[in-house]
Amino acid sequence: MQKQLLLDMLAQSQTTCWSSFDTVTPENGTLRLNQQAASAGFILRHTGEMFMLFGHFFGLPTTVQNTTMRQQDTGQGEDIAGSRQLIEQGYERFRAYIDQTPDSAWLDPIDTPFFGTVSRMRLFSHVLYHNAYHAGQIGLTIVRGQQF
Secondary structure, eight states, X not given: OHHHHHHHHHHHHXXXXXXXXXXXXXXXXXXXXXXXXXXXXXXXXXXXXXXXXXXXXXXXXXXXXXSSTTOOOSSTTOOXXXXXXXXXXXXXHHHHHHXXXXXXXXXXXXXXXXXXXXXXXXXXXXXXXXXXXXXHHHHHHHHHOBOO
């Protein structure tokens, strides 16, 4: 049952977040809430990169490089299709990971540089929260953003 709950959480995250991720286009991907804020395209790229990079803590290696975390927006989000592909790959990788991980392993500790040692389940919930947080930022940026 736990496996199905996790798969359902992942599926709902994907459904909910894609309603914002799908709104980003090459035409509106450069919108920002203000001059200092990141663009919608940059936030989309950051979400995809981090989704893949979070996999590292779960033993899911990636060749994706960080170009957005703690970085200024200098156009990294121009490849909207590539950013969406990273997000889709993230969902696919975590779906497979859930299928392969025994229920008992979800309480195992994982060391992180940002939370210290947390359970696998807690870190997984953060990954989903991270996606939702940035989906909300994207939605607001698309609706209220401007070109600067």
